[in-house]
Amino acid sequence: xxxxLETAVxxxxxxxxxxxxxxxxxxxNPFIDYVILCSASNLRQVHAIADNVWxxxxxxxxxxxxxxxxKDSRWILIDLESVVVHVFFEEERQFYRLEHLYADLPxxxx
Numbered sequence: 001x002x003x004x005l006e007t008a009v010x011x012x013x014x015x016x017x018x019x020x021x022x023x024x025x026x027x028x029n030p031f032i033d034y035v036i037l038c039s040a041s042n043l044r045q046v047h048a049i050a051d052n053v054w055x056x057x058x059x060x061x062x063x064x065x066x067x068x069x070x071k072d073s074r075w076i077l078i079d080l081e082s083v084v085v086h087v088f089f090e091e092e093r094q095f096y097r098l099e100h101l102y103a104d105l106p107x108x109x110x
Contacts, residue, residue: 075087
């Protein structure tokens with residue numbers, strides 16, 4: 001597991017992110033190695049998870065690009081260059097069902 005991926009997963013876990021899934025995108029996209037999906041039971045936790053991922057990656061001196069979403073967002077995307085993190089409010093995750101979109105991609109055990 002790459003240091004970036006490990007840092008992001010640990011940051012999600014620190015803030016009690018739920019349903020963490022990691023997909024290996026290397027065969028599907030030349031720019032993204034991994035995509036992480038996770039969810040939270042409330043909006044405050046969604047933002048706490050996203051902020052913690054961002055902070056832990058910066059603290060580790062690892063690469064990052066940007067975070068999409070504002071204080072009212074129920075889905076936040078964090079672009080860490082080779083790793084993309086989706087943090088969902090549980091209802092949004094059920095609605096968009098990215099797990100079904102990524103079903104043919106290999107999952108990474110975490």
